[in-house]
Amino acid sequence: MPDPAHDLPVLAPNIGYPGSAADLAEATAGITAAGPTRARRPLGPVFWVSAGWVLFMILLAVLAPVLPLTNPSTQNYSAVNAGPSIHHLMGTDDLGRDLLSRVIFGSRPSLVIGFFPVVIGLLLGGFAGLLAGYRGGVADGVLNAVSFVILAFPALLAIMVVEQFWQPVALSKLTIMFAVVATPLLFRIIRATTLSFANREFVVAARALGARTNRILLRELLPNVVPAAMAFALIAVATAIVTEGALAFLGLSIRLPNPSLGNIINEGVNNNLLQSNPYIAVWPSLYIFVILTALNLMADRLRSAFEIRDVKL
Amino acid sequence: MARYIGIRLGQLVFISFLISLTAFLLVHLLPGDPTTTILGPYDTPSARAELLKQLGLNKPLYHQYWTWIVNVLHGQLGEAFTTKQTVSNILAVALPIDIELMIVSSIIALVVAIPLALVSALRPNRLFDRSSTTSTLGMLALPPFVAGPLLVLIFAVSLHWVPATGFDRLSAGIGPNLKSVILPSIVLSFGSIAVYFRLLRADLISTLQEDFVTMARSKGLSTPYILFRHVLRPSSFSLLAAAGLSIGSLFSGAFVVEVLFQMPGVGYQLVNHIYARDYLVVQGLALVAAVAFVVINFVADFLLTVLDPRVRRA
Numbered sequence: 001m002p003d004p005a006h007d008l009p010v011l012a013p014n015i016g017y018p019g020s021a022a023d024l025a026e027a028t029a030g031i032t033a034a035g036p037t038r039a040r041r042p043l044g045p046v047f048w049v050s051a052g053w054v055l056f057m058i059l060l061a062v063l064a065p066v067l068p069l070t071n072p073s074t075q076n077y078s079a080v081n082a083g084p085s086i087h088h089l090m091g092t093d094d095l096g097r098d099l100l101s102r103v104i105f106g107s108r109p110s111l112v113i114g115f116f117p118v119v120i121g122l123l124l125g126g127f128a129g130l131l132a133g134y135r136g137g138v139a140d141g142v143l144n145a146v147s148f149v150i151l152a153f154p155a156l157l158a159i160m161v162v163e164q165f166w167q168p169v170a171l172s173k174l175t176i177m178f179a180v181v182a183t184p185l186l187f188r189i190i191r192a193t194t195l196s197f198a199n200r201e202f203v204v205a206a207r208a209l210g211a212r213t214n215r216i217l218l219r220e221l222l223p224n225v226v227p228a229a230m231a232f233a234l235i236a237v238a239t240a241i242v243t244e245g246a247l248a249f250l251g252l253s254i255r256l257p258n259p260s261l262g263n264i265i266n267e268g269v270n271n272n273l274l275q276s277n278p279y280i281a282v283w284p285s286l287y288i289f290v291i292l293t294a295l296n297l298m299a300d301r302l303r304s305a306f307e308i309r310d311v312k313l
Numbered sequence: 314m315a316r317y318i319g320i321r322l323g324q325l326v327f328i329s330f331l332i333s334l335t336a337f338l339l340v341h342l343l344p345g346d347p348t349t350t351i352l353g354p355y356d357t358p359s360a361r362a363e364l365l366k367q368l369g370l371n372k373p374l375y376h377q378y379w380t381w382i383v384n385v386l387h388g389q390l391g392e393a394f395t396t397k398q399t400v401s402n403i404l405a406v407a408l409p410i411d412i413e414l415m416i417v418s419s420i421i422a423l424v425v426a427i428p429l430a431l432v433s434a435l436r437p438n439r440l441f442d443r444s445s446t447t448s449t450l451g452m453l454a455l456p457p458f459v460a461g462p463l464l465v466l467i468f469a470v471s472l473h474w475v476p477a478t479g480f481d482r483l484s485a486g487i488g489p490n491l492k493s494v495i496l497p498s499i500v501l502s503f504g505s506i507a508v509y510f511r512l513l514r515a516d517l518i519s520t521l522q523e524d525f526v527t528m529a530r531s532k533g534l535s536t537p538y539i540l541f542r543h544v545l546r547p548s549s550f551s552l553l554a555a556a557g558l559s560i561g562s563l564f565s566g567a568f569v570v571e572v573l574f575q576m577p578g579v580g581y582q583l584v585n586h587i588y589a590r591d592y593l594v595v596q597g598l599a600l601v602a603a604v605a606f607v608v609i610n611f612v613a614d615f616l617l618t619v620l621d622p623r624v625r626r627a
Contacts, residue, residue: 149331154606156565157583161336161599164587242456246569249458250584262458269462269573274477275470282466285459292454300450 047301050294057291058115061108069101072259081277091279093267103283106259109171110288113244113253114237116175121182122233129187130217130225133194144191147184155181156243160252171254174247178240185236186229193228194221227306234299238292245288261288317618325611329604333385336600337378390597393586400597403582410480410578414570415563417491418498419505419556426509431540433510434517446514449507457569460500465573468496480576497570504566505559512555516548550617557613564606 060067070076070088076096084091090099132140159177163169197203198221206220247253248262256263261284268274268281302308372380384391390400429449433442455463469477475496481489520526521544529539568580575581579598586594 149328152328152607152610153332153335153603154565156568157599157602158335160568160583160587161595164590164592164595238454245456246458246565249569250572252584252587265458265462269465274462274466278466278470281462285463288456288459289451289454292456293451296450296453 041305043301043305046297047305050297050301053294054291054298057107057287058111060104061111064101064104064108067104069104070098072097072102072105073257074098083279090283091277093264093280094271094273094277099264099279099283102259102264103261103287106261106264106284107287109174109248109254109258109260110241110244110262112171113174113178114241117178117182117240118186118233118236120175120179121186121236122229124179125183125185125187126190126225126229129190130194130221132187133191134198134213134217134221140191143187147187150181150184151188156246159243159247160250163252169252169254174244174253178243182236182240186233189232190225190229193225197221197224227302228308231299231302231306231308234295234302238295238299241288241292241295318615321611321615325607328607332603332607333382333600334378336596336603337381385597385600390601391593393591393594396591400594400601403594404579404598404601407577407579407582410571410576411564411567411580413483413494414498414501414567414576414578415560417494418501418563419560421498422502422505422509422559423556425502426506426513430510430513430517431545433514434521435536435540437514437518442514445510449510452503453507455503457500457503457566458573460503461497461570461573464496464500478573478575480574493574493576497574497576500570501563501566505556505563508555508559509552512551513548516551517544520544520548546620550620553620554613554617557610557616560609560613564602 074097076092076098078096079088079092080096081094082088082092082096088098088100090103092098093102128143132143158181159174162177163173166173203216203220206216211220244253244260245262245265248260249266251263251266253260253262256267264284265281268278268284273280381391388401390404392399393403426449429445433445436442465477468474475492479493481493483490526539526543529543564580567578568584570576571578571581572584579602583595583598583602586598
């Protein structure tokens with residue numbers, strides 16, 4: 001049975017990331033999986049260290065209110081633009097606010113926007129994608145067209161416009177808007193991955209043995225789709241964090257004085273602060289750099305361990 | 314081929330229609346209407362009714378959409394109620410900046426990524442390959458709002474090589490123009506470098522394992538000759554597909570870069586009019602940006618079919 005994903009050109013999802021087209025060549029070198037996917041290589045220390053780091057950041061963000069941190073909005077005029085010290089591990093900003101505390105509290109909106117919409121997208125889009133990919137039919141065609149149109153619209157632009165008519169901006173509204181973008185993306189990925197397995201021998205065999213649709217979806221297809229879905233979900237989380245950061249940098253995410261990584265960077269850039277106190281912009285930038293690297297590395301390791309090849313979206 | 318182009322053009326028109334409908338409905342269906350922001354403190358019921366009539370907002374929705382879209386097709390995207398500038402005028406001044414940013418940053422990305430990928434693919438998993446793979450992965454983690462301030466800090470604030478902000482038009486001379494464009498373009502190119510490098514490297518590695526390359530080697534052809542004459546072209550298809558997508562995403566990146574560097578491009582105008590709540594301009598600019606995004610992807614797709622006939626069968 002020819003695999004529909006096999007001889008088509010490969011397009012990465014339209015999110016400014018490579019997808020894993022890069023790994024296609026390596027992944028397809030002579031291997032055709034038959035049967036539920038198992039990791040062909042261990043995930044390796046890089047994956048686990050990255051995962052540990054991401055988890056640690058999530059814990060910090062969740063526990064921020066109970067950690068011994070200064071209030072991120074408390075202004076201390078006796079320590080303005082102070083460098084890192086034992087009292088302020090990352091120093092303070094131009095209003096004497098503790099930067100460590102601001103970065104940790106500022107990471108909360110980034111992580112909420114990074115993870116919640118993707119989880120929603122995985123649940124909704126994943127369910128619909130699995131079903132649509134296996135059953136096909138009219139519903140599949142309609143969902144496919146709708147998701148295509150939503151993804152044709154540049155996400156940052158759409159969110160910026162919608163915000164203008166949905167005031168005041170709140171984290172819950174942003175989460176919904178990001179979920180509206182994430183769901184069709186994950187739907188298409190999971191649908192396409194499902195399609196590439198739907199007519200494999202082991203599925204046909206299961207059907208021939210009289211397995212019900214439920215069983216085929218959950219026991220035969222789902223385990224094969226999960227690794228690819230996770231790899232793309234991690235990239236989607238990274239993309240959402242970048243998009244939220246860009247919005248915040250433009251002053252269009254949650255409003256000041258609530259800190260968010262993007263708006264701290266923006267504060268650090270304005271009023272010549274980059275010159276007098278570069279720490280304000282540097283710490284949140286470093287935070288974003290490290291967490292994005294960790295997410296990308298995790299996705300990278302997942303793809304090579306499970307030999308996930310790309311699917312046409 | 315003609316049939317294929319026809320189908321794709323039909324899709325393009327259909328998607329542009331849906332985008333215009335979305336842009337229109339976003340403005341008209343969501344709670345709140347522009348009168349509140351336009352009138353501000355003068356928001357009385359009679360003034361409101363008068364303004365709704367003036368803006369044509371009292372007509373049924375399909376009628377409003379029709380009027381708007383007919384105007385748009387005639388090139389009239391409306392005018393800013395704050396400055397009375399037409400959207401077309403704003404675009405005429407702003408768009409060249411975006412185009413220059415995209416061209417310069419694409420050139421930078423290709424000039425960096427192609428040689429890196431060529432050298433890496435020749436000896437995969439060796440030191441050079443590993444270090445370029447790692448550093449491009451790092452570039453992926455440097456979105457414009459992170460890379461921008463850091464590069465400004467290094468090259469403008471500390472080294473004074475280039476101005477930190479501002480934009481000099483080409484009319485001010487090519488030197489000052491390039492000086493003001495180079496840093497924003499580098500910031501924008503990071504993401505593309507990473508994408509291009511990874512795609513091209515993987516395709517090169519797999520092409521280098523083909524029989525015709527072994528054949529060329531056995532004929533005694535030099536490595537550079539094989540690379541450029543035999544290997545590069547069949548390995549560049551996914552690069553091209555990605556280039557189209559990536560130019561599209563440069564558009565979003567350009568918003569941040571233009572605000573950071575104070576360059577009055579489309580993104581800068583859009584953000585400023587959002588701050589000013591000038592919804593007509595936002596609607597017009599968003600429409601143009603979204604359609605441009607779709608058209609660019611369409612062109613990249615089309616180029617791909619020209620280079621790689623296999624796609625047409627899909």
